[in-house]
Amino acid sequence: MILITGGRGAVATDLLSLLRADGHAVQVGSRRAEQLPAGVPAVACDLRDPGTFAAALDGVSSVFLYAEPECSTEFVSAAAEAGVDHIVLLSSSAVLDPDATSNPVAKSHLDAELGLADAPMTVSVLRPGAFAGNARGWSFAIKADRPVSLPYPDAYADPIHELDVAECAHALLTKPDHRGGVYTLTGPQTLTFTAQIDLITKVTGRAATIVHVTPDAWKQEVAEFIPAHYADGLLDYWRRCDGVPTPITDTVTTLTAHPARPFTTWLEDHASEFIG
Numbered sequence: 001m002i003l004i005t006g007g008r009g010a011v012a013t014d015l016l017s018l019l020r021a022d023g024h025a026v027q028v029g030s031r032r033a034e035q036l037p038a039g040v041p042a043v044a045c046d047l048r049d050p051g052t053f054a055a056a057l058d059g060v061s062s063v064f065l066y067a068e069p070e071c072s073t074e075f076v077s078a079a080a081e082a083g084v085d086h087i088v089l090l091s092s093s094a095v096l097d098p099d100a101t102s103n104p105v106a107k108s109h110l111d112a113e114l115g116l117a118d119a120p121m122t123v124s125v126l127r128p129g130a131f132a133g134n135a136r137g138w139s140f141a142i143k144a145d146r147p148v149s150l151p152y153p154d155a156y157a158d159p160i161h162e163l164d165v166a167e168c169a170h171a172l173l174t175k176p177d178h179r180g181g182v183y184t185l186t187g188p189q190t191l192t193f194t195a196q197i198d199l200i201t202k203v204t205g206r207a208a209t210i211v212h213v214t215p216d217a218w219k220q221e222v223a224e225f226i227p228a229h230y231a232d233g234l235l236d237y238w239r240r241c242d243g244v245p246t247p248i249t250d251t252v253t254t255l256t257a258h259p260a261r262p263f264t265t266w267l268e269d270h271a272s273e274f275i276g
């Protein structure tokens, strides 16, 4: 059986559909297992609470694991005890930043990777860049006919459709070919935030505009949702990507045998979220 952790997340949800479609036995772990849709085989699993590990891992041979480093030693021990022979970790390409150890966004993923470094089972690591779904953060302003506040409108990103990330995880969990590797995943194009906002207008038909704000003003605007140290990490990252195209990989094609979906496909799939 395969355990999917972080069950309420976008990648986990797509991965569950893919694994069920080809008949794999799956169990979905979540901190809020009771909130998973009816019919999902749910189990309590909080990666910060080792008390939940034994039950979540009972009968499990492979795990799709979210990057939560706090109790990784305990998780690896419990997984080994349960007989798990393969873990696919959802990390981040942020670990490749030269300042990864001082950036909180990158460091938590780096620590999660290091937490599995001596694991006795096979470990495969997915390092996606920016999820296309990050565009959801702009949808509230767009639906309210307000401009989207951007501290670095010319910063580049490599938006990847979460379904592509899920398909890469599915390939690693179900086929032996690429098991045990480390994979940097990107979308097919590097796009500035301004270009992404323009595509939202083009694809959804809902006019999206931008206001260029200072980093401090942005931090204050998002303070309710994004902790200050995490906001600083994002600002640091965007500052370094300002005017600098992100390198694109063809790893999605290597793992799934099809090219990564463009940002416009994600927008077509989620247009209603911008129209309201």
Ligand SMILES: NC(=O)c1ccc[n+]([C@@H]2O[C@H](COP(=O)([O-])OP(=O)(O)OC[C@H]3O[C@@H](n4cnc5c(N)ncnc54)[C@H](OP(=O)(O)O)[C@@H]3O)[C@@H](O)[C@H]2O)c1
Binding pocket: 005, 006, 007, 008, 009, 010, 011, 012, 029, 030, 031, 032, 045, 046, 047, 048, 066, 067, 068, 090, 091, 092, 093, 127, 128, 129, 130, 131, 134
């Ligand atoms: N957004 C990006 O651009 C991006 C890029 C690269 C990597 N990533 C990584 O991909 C993952 C999902 O990102 P997202 O932006 O899609 O976030 P999200 O939608 O907010 O999802 C967060 C996910 O993390 C799980 N989670 C959080 N704390 C957990 C814990 N203690 N135990 C078990 N599961 C826990 C949640 O599962 P439950 O609530 O069901 O427990 C949920 O599925 C994160 O690890 C993120 O760092 C994101």
